[in-house]
Amino acid sequence: MGKIPSISQRFTGAIQATDQAQRITELQTEVEKLRSSQSPVLEQQIETLRSQLQEQSGEKDIEVSKIQANPHQPRQTITNESIQIIARSLEKDGQITPLIVIPQDDNYLLLDGQRRWEAAKILGWETLRSVIAIMPNDLHRKALLTFIHHEDLNPLDKAEAIFKEVADATSMGTEEILTVLGTVLKRLERQKQTSQLTSLVTVSTEEQISGLQSLGVNEVEEKLLLVLLGLALNPTSVKANLLPMLSLPNDLKQSIRERGLKGAHALALSILSAKTLETSEKIASKERIKATEQVLSQDFNVAKTRELIAQIKSKYIKSEHSPSREITAIQRSVEKLSKENIANIDPQQLTDLRTLFQQKLAEIESILEITNG
Template identity: 55%
Template sequence: MPKDLNHDSLITFLHFEDLNPLDKAEAIVKEIVKTTALEIEEIPTVLGTVLKRIERDGKTKELADLVTATTEEQQRGLDSLGVQGKERELVLVLLELGLNPGSVKANLLPMLSLATDLKTAIRQKGLKGAHALALAALSAKSLSISEQRATKERIAITQQVLELDLTVPQTRKLVAEIKMKFSKSVAQSPTTSLTARMQVATQQLKRKKIWEDPQKRERLELLLSELEKLIGS
């Protein structure tokens, strides 16, 4: 447990310890937004920027050592690391909660962008965070299939991981095998590959700002329709 926590932070820290990694990540982000001037969408960028600079300066260990330091030592340590402004506010919140900023970036913040099926498995079936991050590699893009099919594949493999109580390395190995299987399947079926790539491209396109323009969207839909006819012919 970190030193010199105030009463409110101590309660928050103890509460975090009982959470699954997804809820823990959400609670940490909520705490950061509550106690700093940062918006939710800024947090990954600000944290990534300060960590990259500290790593470049070869001071990663110095930052990690501040996790168990007193508040005064943390303040002096951040001064020596040149951490100021929003970066300092963010890092101080994490340190006060006894969290290594590097670990938060690598293991907790990625929880927030997991697919819905993996988030459900974490909350309802006890899937571990590291396993979820490994399974997240089974995406529509990486498998060259539709989102619907990718979700179905992930759910089935997630259940297998849970039933067999696989370790993280075993899970990663299984994921690699599945990706290899789909890669071979795509190579053997060019038409299916084109269709899958078309579906993925369409889904990505619909998330772009250009899709919000009615005239451009109409032209794009006509183009997509023509491409689908060509693939199917």
């Protein structure tokens, strides 16, 4: 990554501009986007910028009861646990970062600070320090840019927020978005040009347009890809890791929202479908919910989760292995060992044969135990 220009230089004069409130919103959004790089130097710049905003942005104490949730909030999953953590922090250290709110009649629409607001209500606080911003024309995009690169925004919320932004910007439906994105990425992969697409994430809009044209994408594909690139998202990663979230079964979506199930675990568990298990939806759902409970309660990693899934699949899916001729021949040889034949074998040889059979039987039992779960 190249050297990050000073935030103060990038926004010289913004705080003193006549449309100060709009600038505050833009600056706060830029801060959140840049913070995703986790650069120590950048954090120092952010702290300096925050100090400037606190001194000049006209912060005021606003009644908690007059603040309303943003209906376009990308973070749809806010667990009680996360709110309790914020509440403990507020109670111990006080409010460090102001909210960003937008005036609406006698109330205020919350643009940034949902969990702090929820925590303040738990604590019974009457007011919260806030920065006043004017209503942006593209409220959903502003909120999305603020949250999209937060590490704690789960992939389901992120996928739904991104999909809404893409749908609004392109006027495409779900199936069309999936089809167009899948088609263009498959073609670029076949032409070994996906790395060129990825490189467009960090360049200017003009360079993105020029780069897409050099890749030979059509008008519809360009429109879709520009939306994703404009959100600093890698289209290939979006298709592989985020869009599949939209088609997850409701029980897995609920586990992500309410119990903190990770996206990678949810995608793995989604394999336990009626089609894959060759059974009814009711049985598949029961197995999936049971497996999800085990993954969460025992804190399985992804590898362990896949092992569990393989065990469950083996109970429903017939083995694809064809009978071994070697094993069949051994079975026939053993069957020929009648009691009369065994009686004529040397006792030491019989002892050795018994030991061998016991060892092989133990190995077979171990394999069957893994296979049958």
